[in-house]
Amino acid sequence: MDEGAGSLSCMMNLRVRAAAVFGLGFVTMGAAWAQNSLPTATATGIDAAAAEVLKATGVPSASVAVVQGGKIAYVKAYGKARLEPVMLAEPGMQYSIGSVSKQFTAAIILLLVQDGGVKLDDPVGKYLPELTRASDVTVRQVLSMTSGYQDFWPEDYVMTSMMQPATPQHILDVWAKKPLDFEPGTKWQYSNTNYVIAGRIAEIVAGKPLIEQLQERIFKPLKMTGVLNSDASRLPANDPTGYYQHALGPLRPAPQEGAGWMFAAGELAMPASRSGAVEYQFDESNSAGAGFL
DSSP states (O other): OOOOHHHHOTTSOHHHHHHSSOBOOOSOBOOOOSOBOSOHHHHHHHHHHHHHHHHHHOOBEEEEEEEETTEEEEEEEEEEEETTTTEEOOTTOOEEOGGGGHHHHHHHHHHHHHHTSOOTTSBGGGTOTTSTTTTTOBHHHHHTTOSOOOOSOOSSSOOGGGGSOOOHHHHHHHHTTSOOSSOTTSOOOOOHHHHHHHHHHHHHHHTSOHHHHHIIIIITTTTOOSOEETTTSOOOTTSOOOEEOSTTSOOEEOOOOOTTTTTTTTOEEEOHHHHHHHHHHHHHHHHTTOOOO
């Protein structure tokens, strides 16, 4: 089950909170896909649990995928993907998955490790020597949030300055050249900056954009259709609209961050069924010898 911004990370601003997957407890529900092999009582229990969470959150829509025995056993959408004009949520809609995108960036790095192009204990300075204490921070520490690099997006909303386009290099120039928040490897601190670094390392080593690597090495081999790079373009009009609130005010369409801010750390959108299928698809690839993880 995918959730809205509060449970993804601070980077998951209110746009994602509203458009991602959990929503307000509207009685109207989108139709379930044919992928429903659960007993009626189990499915009813899932619907009740989803409705309870939806009622408590104030987010307009939700999409749920249940994996059982390595297969998608239940897929259903709830609520309204758009409030005005009304559009009901459907299971095939793409929701921004926010910081869940980071696992795919990490997977690409691990594939490059498998290729011999990267070592987890390489200093980041091997690839990005201009960063603060680049010779002391390792790729492993970047991936595990123990590097000390300051988070460039600790807020849970889109700041006005972030509505303008940015580049990964701009993010690194501003935040990854500041003094570290702590000695590398001594603490854990969530930082989106780490994954911008990881994404750039992947691009430098492979010589191609991160999104191309994701498509070629993960999404296409695993037949993960319906995956969108929402950092490059807005979700289509037939996908959910993002909303946010001012205090106790009404839901409003959320502002969109400029292109580039979500790079490598929160850029992907996909149906819940694709997100839910990732783990077992990786496992199946392993058993076939692909060795993803």
